[in-house]
Amino acid sequence: MSNNTGNTIVAILVGAAIGAGVGILFAPDKGSKTREKLKDGFDDAKHNLQDKFHDVSEKLVGRAKDLISKEDIDGNYQNIVSSLSHKTEDVISFLENKLAELKLKNAKFQK
Structure with a gap:
C-alpha cells in the first residue's frame, strides 16, 4: 500500500470520526447520551484504525517474508x-x- 493511500484512509477515518462527533454534539439529546454516543463513536474509530493498521502490518510482513x-x-x-x-x-x-x-x-x- 502506498503512502498516499494510507494517508487517504487515515484522513477519511479521522474525518468520519470528527463528523460523527460534531453531529452528536448538535443533536438534541441529554448530555449523558451524547457523551455515550461520542465514546462509542471514538471507540469505533479507534477499532477501525487498529484494524487498518493490523491489515497493513500483515501485508508488509508478508511482503518482507516473500522478499527475504x-x-x-x-x-x-x-x-x-x-x-x-x-x-x-x-x-x-x-x-x-x-x-x-x-x-x-x-x-x-x-x-
Whole structure:
C-alpha cells in the first residue's frame, strides 16, 4: 500500500470520526447520551484504525517474508558455494594441465 493511500484512509477515518462527533454534539439529546454516543463513536474509530493498521502490518510482513526468505538465502548461499567449488575445480584442472604442458616443454629442453 502506498503512502498516499494510507494517508487517504487515515484522513477519511479521522474525518468520519470528527463528523460523527460534531453531529452528536448538535443533536438534541441529554448530555449523558451524547457523551455515550461520542465514546462509542471514538471507540469505533479507534477499532477501525487498529484494524487498518493490523491489515497493513500483515501485508508488509508478508511482503518482507516473500522478499527475504531464510530458505531463499540459504539456498542462494548453497548455490554460490557449489558454483565456487566447481569453479575452483575447473581452475585447478586448468593449472594442472598447464603444469603438465610446462613439464613436457621443460623435458624437451633438458635432452
